[in-house]
Amino acid sequence: MIEAVGTRPALFEQIERAEAASRRWFRAKFALVWVVIMAALFAAFASTDNLDADFVAEWAPYILGGAGITVLVSVLSIALATVLALVGALGRISRRSIPYGIASFYVSLVRGTPLLVQIYIIFFSLPQISPLLILPAIAGGVLALGFNYGAYMTEIFRAGIQAVPRGQTEAARALGMPENLIFRRIVLPQAIRIVTPAIGNDFISMIKDSALVSTIGVQEVLWRAENAGRPTLHTLEAFIIAGLVYWGLTIVFSFVQERLEKRMARGDR
């Protein structure tokens, strides 16, 4: 017994050391894999002899400056999408035919057409109906992206609302809470926690899809890359810079999302 007390910690220590060593080895190999792939990609592009360091030095700050517009457009669009999704989800769970019909039409129309077509219609076609529908490029882009994502998020919100256990509503009703208040105070806060990770995911894909609004002249990352690179035939460098900017943005926001999710999950513990 005394012997066992003395030897078991030594054995544990040995196991822990071995595990720590294996973890370090895993991390080292993981980092090595990334470095090798990045180096191989760089070598492949450098082998074209078209990577011009002067162009990169001169234009990278301007292209990077488009990140502000990209984030601005994405934030405004996701805000609009969230509002539309909430209203849409209420329509989709409604037992009344008109709200249900409107919400279903919206979801079907948007999910059944390409985002690029929606951007073109909002920017080029709507102004022909009425001059009141003339939108500047950024507003048009935000409207198109928000309208599109709102439909996808409608289904997420609907699922989120329906995922709140029925017992919660029943208990609130038993306490005599009015239906509106039950939704606002009991169902919605829990539904928001359920859908937050999904909104975060959508925001990250929004950052990438926002590149499509370069087609209507919004001077975000891709527009800047195209117009910086094309006249001097440096599109290789320009598009690589643009790709890196988007990649950097998604990494940053994935990190932010992870933190946010942990925060929101605190109540579940």
Place this chain on the structure above:
Amino acid sequence: MRPMRTSALLFTGLLVLVTGCQPSAAPDDLLSTIQANGVIRVATDPAYPPQSELLPDGTYQGFDIDVAERIAEELGVTVEYITPDFSEVVAGGWAGRWDISVGSVTVTAEREGVLDFTPAYYYTPAQMAATTASGITTLDGLAGMTICVGEQTTYQFWLEGTLELVGSPEPAAVPEGAQLTTFSTDTECADAIASGRTDFEGWLTSSTTLANAIANDAAFVSVGDPVFYEALAVATDKAGPAHAGLQAELDRIIAEMHSDGSLTALSEQWFDGLDLTTVE
């Protein structure tokens, strides 16, 4: 607090409306709107150096930019540049997103249906080029070959046989059986070849765009004489707000820039000493 703020807002709105409608030239003319705002919104496509190009600080420079600045100066306003695709500009129906185009738009019979033009401010030769890889050196050598052009450009219309120039000499004949392929902007043709693509042999664009591409090591050679000369003019939207007053001012400014020699000076500055303000 609430009602006060609301009424303050309403009052400011009213003030904006009243000052916005302040007539200076003819009421309701685009010219008075521009002068009231102190800003003229000019469409430019910065993919076309030396006419218009982007600088790393996000500003623009070029021949068209200088012409736009002079127009603004004459009108006593500043310029705000809007950057739609070239094909959006020539399609007309600008929906009031910008006021004028100083974007080297060629005057054609079809475009006159949707745009109002000033007299030409300069003329560019449409120059055929062939990829160096193709080994082609004559215009006839492009018979049966594929030629790359920008979408909705006069170069595309010429290849399709639908080009009707206004105020320009008669174009040359299209090479027999030539096919065409398009990109949204002329310079993407050069880009496609630079990136190693081989889908086409010819490229038809303005001689100035071609010269700029070759100066940037694009693998093209100029082939034959210019196939046509195009008159390029400042444009306004026919379907836009009433703009007879603005149009008269634009016509006057362009005529003045021709006669005081400033257009010639700008042409020589931007086009390697060439005077493109007249047809030779």
